Amino acid sequence: MTSARGRRERLLWGAGSVLVVCYALVPVAWLLSLSLKRGADLGDHRFLPAVVSLEHYRAVFQDPQFAAALWNSVGIAGLSTLAALLPGLLAAYAIVRLEFPGRRLLLAATLAIAMFPPVSIVGPLFDLWRSLGLYDTWPGLILPYMTFTLPLAIWTLSAFLRDIPWELEKAARVDGATPMQALLRIILPLAAPGVFSAAILVFLFAWNDFLFAISLTSTDNARTVPAAIAFFTGSSRFEQPTGSIAAASVVVTLPVVLVVLLFQRRIVAGLTAGAVKG
């Protein structure tokens, strides 16, 4: 009886897992398949490409616009991550460690900012950036990305910092460390999983953003991949750029997947094991 029940349970679990995985992965597989089809086969109603061809990838990489956009994306997302994490870490540290008036208010306000709909500030920002000369520049995108991801970074980091025993820092201070040394040599290594997860979240936000990218850029100067993809044209005016878009999408998805897979171990690893008793 137990084995029959066990088998049925396993079956249900298996079926459920397959369902979820399909739901998540079929669109991705479809995208991949589209990017590998020949231009003429795009409308052939087949799931797998009849002939695997790399012509869209070739076309995408030959396009100077895309190369520029890729560079913009990497640079802007990377710098936004740094720009959000540094103040985020210090702010989270202060919120967790220091008793100061308005601490709760600050956390609440941070959350409120995260809930602010970006679309409502994009218009004014457009005007502001144009008169400040930030329109279509890297800082013009990094600033809003940093602003909108900072709350996320602060919340994630403060959750991780809160779990680090405070006595470790006290011990470091008694051992002769300055507050900065204690933060850099004791707290930061222990908070590494938190820093990595916050970094991934911020990076993804900047990497995937379409709204700011499309509104605040106009040339290859600062246009990121999601915005650039929207400006793709087919090789002739009668051809939809579906294949190129699919290929470009695969190219921008890949690094994200890689980053997450790479850092996952660090996130999962429990670094604080053995700090205090038990």
Added chain:
Amino acid sequence: MAAIELREVSRQFGATRAVDCVNLSIDDGEFFILVGPSGCGKSTLLNMIVGLETLSSGEILVDGERVDELDPRDRDMAMVFQSYAIYPHMSVRENLAFPLRLARLPAADIDERVLRAARMLELEALLERRPAALSGGQRQRVAMGRALVREPRVFLLDEPLSNLDARLRVQMRAQIARLQRRLGTTTVYVTHDQTEAMTLGQRIAVMRRGKLVQTGTPQQLYARPADLFVAGFIGSPAMNFLPSRLAGERLELPVGSLALPERLRGAAAGAAGPLVAGFRPEDLRLAASGETTGLCFDARADIVEWLGADLFVYFDVALDGFGPLELPADLDIQTGDATRRSLVARIDPDAGVKAGDRFRLCLDPQRLHLFAGGRAIGDPAGLQR
């Protein structure tokens, strides 16, 4: 080497005074214990000495120089935390070397000092291990090692043994005492365990509700407690307390009356508030047949605890005609109610008293402690011990 002096040190947290006007001087090389129930302010006081907590008022001097404004790193003190606070991302060797690295010692010096400390604490075989792979006792030794590797002026230990099991605690207690004697470094040790305090300390300060209640050697605290709290806190099992009242030159207790010794007479007559009589379990002894010296009374053994060398007999005493006894609540002595109290006597195990037996006990008046309004009264010098 350092002598520590605390002058009217206070710490206020909101409306509560965690530490209230503490005056204390700790001699160079002394093993000094701060003991008290949890929440009495002893850890706060320790944190103020090491610089992790600021003073609301008062000053702290080491060798005559003020240190209370200094950063912890400039005070040259090392601390062992209750939770050990070992850095989990470093090996034992790196943990021990950390304070030395911060002090920018040459690498060869660091290696040598780490090895010396590791040898002293039998950690040599564990140097490359991570804290996660260590047992509780080993972690405790790493924490000790990190403190002594710096050869600081002062050691501060905050309940370092409270996370160990009983057997290990006794072992480590002896090891800490041996280490301290060998190094001769001034040591302040915080504990809530009176046994630890009595066995380790050269001098003990008892704290309660942020205040220093009494300071002295273990013998002084045991023999001449200044008030009800110290009397009940120091010693195990705790001192017996009974309500009492004065009748001429005699003191009446629920178990009978006795002639007040000379040293208590004057003070008892002038005392304000109800009198409380206290006597330790070993101050009661089985009466020889027909004995009448002192105060002798009959009792019925309620519970008998045989510990090999000792026999503790618990018995009830009715408080007929006496008011209920009020003891400090934080003593956690709950023996009896408004009408009865449970007392304990330490007697010769060979006497063969069993639970339920009737037996006769005598109390030597010279051993009696008398308290009025919570304070010990009378001339303490006359107490026989």
